[in-house]
Amino acid sequence: MATIQRQLVNLEILAEDLASLSSEQYGGEQHIRLIEEYKEALDHLSDSAKPETESGFKKRLATSTLAHVLESKQMIGVHLKLIGYxxxxxxxxxxxxxxxxxxxxENADKRLELLQVKAIRAKAQLKTVAHAMGQADYQNFIDLLNLRDAQWQWDVLLSRY
Incomplete structure (x- = not known):
């Protein structure tokens, strides 16, 4: 399917754009927008890959620079969850x-508490999925999305929350 190849190329371009961001742009509007675009493109790839066999998908993925990150169809779903978190x-x-x-x-205390709980829950869910995928795969994930901040690093992530 040429569609999968086009989607992989699109993901590669977005990954290059993410990698080219400076440290000042980390967590800014452009960084978040690129991550959202990457997530959307990854979701399209997931839909296109569903009818493919695992073997067929891996063959298509073999020529991609993302082959070491998206090792299988299952890893696409894992990345989608992590990006969402x-x-x-x-x-x-x-x-x-x-x-x-x-x-x-008046209601700021309640809203603030709800938002803080939401942030903590997202971080805890990310920690659970990251722990299940292992340090090497998680490191590939954070490198791909240019998540340089200490809070996303393996050692810090597992020691908190």
Whole structure:
């Protein structure tokens, strides 16, 4: 299927764009937008790969620079979950920080608590999936998405929350 090859090329381009971001752009609008685009492209790849056999998918993946990261069809689903947790965590943290910075009204305590719980839950779910996938695969994941911050590193992730 040429569709899978096109989607892999699209993912490779997005991965290169993510890798080219400077440290100042980490966690910024452009970084988050690229991760969202990567997630959307990965979701399309997942849909296209469903009718493929595992062997057929691996053959198509063999020529891709992402072959070491997306080793199997199952790993696509794992990456989609992890990306969702990262985006949920960032979104909840950003909203909580906005409340702390400017909007501390009547219901702010409740909203702040809910957002903090949401962020903690997303981080805990990410930790669970990361632990199940192993350090090497997780390191490939964070390298791919350019998640340089200490909070995403293996040792820190497993020692917290």
């Amino acid at each position: 990262v985006l949920t965590f960032w979104d909840a943290n950003q909203k909580a920080n906005l409340i702390l910075d400017s909007n501390f009204g």
